[in-house]
Amino acid sequence: MSATLVAKGLSGGHAHRTLFADLDLTVAPGDVVGVVGANGAGKSTLLSLLAGRAAPLAGSVTTAPSDAFVGWLPQEHERRPGETVGAYLARRTGAAAATGAMEATAADLGS
Known part of the structure; x- marks a missing residue:
């Protein structure tokens, strides 16, 4: 988008x-x-x-x-133990929540 x-x-x-x-x-x-x-x-x-x-x-x-x-990525990192860089970026920028909502909507439309 x-x-x-x-x-x-x-x-x-x-x-x-x-x-x-x-x-x-x-x-x-x-x-x-x-x-x-x-x-x-x-x-x-x-x-x-x-x-x-x-x-x-x-x-x-x-x-x-x-x-x-x-998406906003602060200069201080708060990475969780075992978290990948990709998962960290998705969580901190808001992309993970947006992707989850988009996938849930797509699943509902496919039902």
């Missing part, structure tokens, strides 16, 4: 500190985006907001189609 991610007027930060404000960003199918900045500039905060893991101070993040999901 192809999807588009749109952030409008996005502001992010922690408690009393705003790291970025009024950000507009569109990521369309096939786009490649790099996020570069100094430690503490808000890179991880931005990615967390885009993935829906945190609430923005202002603005919105939407996807089209609306049921698309954004």
Whole structure:
């Protein structure tokens, strides 16, 4: 599935500190985006907001189609003992849950 991610007027930060404000960003199918900045500039905060893991101070993040999901892989790993890299990536990005739901729906349609 192809999807588009749109952030409008996005502001992010922690408690009393705003790291970025009024950000507009569109990521369309096939786009490649790099996020570069100094430690503490808000890179991880931005990615967390885009993935829906945190609430923005202002603005919105939407996807089209609306049921698309954004995989998010934090910089700190929490691999489970015996877990393969593929299983870790699927679990941490949300792909495992989405694949399970898709397979269950396909099975129901085939009944």
